[in-house]
Amino acid sequence: MKPIELKSLQYRWAGAPRLILDIDTFELRANEKVMLRGPSGSGKSTLLSAIAGVIDIPKASVFVAGTDVGGLSGRDRDRFRVDHIGLIFQVFNLLPWLSAIENVLLPCRFSTLRREKVAAEPKTTAIRLLNELGLTDPKTLNGPASALSIGQQQRVAAARALIGAPEVVLADEPTSALDEEAKDAFVELLLRECNASGSSLLFVSHDRTLEKHFDRTVELGVLNSGTK
Numbered sequence: 140m141k142p143i144e145l146k147s148l149q150y151r152w153a154g155a156p157r158l159i160l161d162i163d164t165f166e167l168r169a170n171e172k173v174m175l176r177g178p179s180g181s182g183k184s185t186l187l188s189a190i191a192g193v194i195d196i197p198k199a200s201v202f203v204a205g206t207d208v209g210g211l212s213g214r215d216r217d218r219f220r221v222d223h224i225g226l227i228f229q230v231f232n233l234l235p236w237l238s239a240i241e242n243v244l245l246p247c248r249f250s251t252l253r254r255e256k257v258a259a260e261p262k263t264t265a266i267r268l269l270n271e272l273g274l275t276d277p278k279t280l281n282g283p284a285s286a287l288s289i290g291q292q293q294r295v296a297a298a299r300a301l302i303g304a305p306e307v308v309l310a311d312e313p314t315s316a317l318d319e320e321a322k323d324a325f326v327e328l329l330l331r332e333c334n335a336s337g338s339s340l341l342f343v344s345h346d347r348t349l350e351k352h353f354d355r356t357v358e359l360g361v362l363n364s365g366t367k
């Protein structure tokens with residue numbers, strides 16, 4: 140089963156003069172790690188929103204782990220997303236009053252499937268993931284997320300995306316707030332953890348220096364031939 144398959148995906152924002160997405164075909168294969176590039180405003184975040192089922196897309200145009208995302212009701216899409224997709228955004232969307240560990244556990248709270256995929260006790264797994272991503276200080280792990288630095292928040296967001304081994308991890312410029320060295324280190328950690336959990340990764344970035352870490356790079360402008 141392909142983690143992501145797009146077929147004749149078209150999308151136009153309400154009131155916009157033209158399609159922002161017009162993609163004939165695209166596939167992300169099992170365990171594949173792909174970088175998605177493209178100029179600002181070209182539709183990269185829109186594409187991730189389409190794959191995550193955050194926006195309304197036509198039926199039979201986006202398949203995630205074999206499910207037709209556009210064919211699901213809004214409620215079922217929300218359920219499907221938490222079961223099968225790990226999300227890391229530019230803004231990490233941590234709940235500031237919860238601890239790092241509690242933030243990482245959120246997908247297990249909302250998804251039985253994710254919880255069942257966690258072999259050990261979920262809290263033990265959350266701590267292991269955070270440790271592997273470089274967060275080890277008990278104060279950092281147990282204190283409120285509001286007290287974390289940007290780099291620490293990003294690691295928590297990555298651990299939250301990875302817990303319960305979702306088939307697909309979608310990352311939208313998660314390194315934009317980091318310096319060069321921290322970017323490379325973060326991408327290496329993320330890829331290692333995706334490999335460990337068997338998750339495929341679609342990673343949006345402008346940053347060509349990160350390309351070397353990925354199986355391949357896809358230019359949205361090339362994919363999106365129909366919008367020209």
Ligand SMILES: Nc1ncnc2c1ncn2[C@@H]1O[C@H](COP(=O)(O)OP(=O)(O)OP(=O)(O)O)[C@@H](O)[C@H]1O
Pocket residue numbers: 152153159177178179180181182183184185186
């Ligand atoms: N919620 C929205 N409503 C209407 N138009 C939107 C919305 N979100 C994005 N757009 C438009 O869609 C186009 C693509 O935006 P998108 O954020 O997908 O691009 P991007 O490639 O991710 O850009 P960047 O690299 O700057 O983050 C832009 O013209 C933007 O104004």
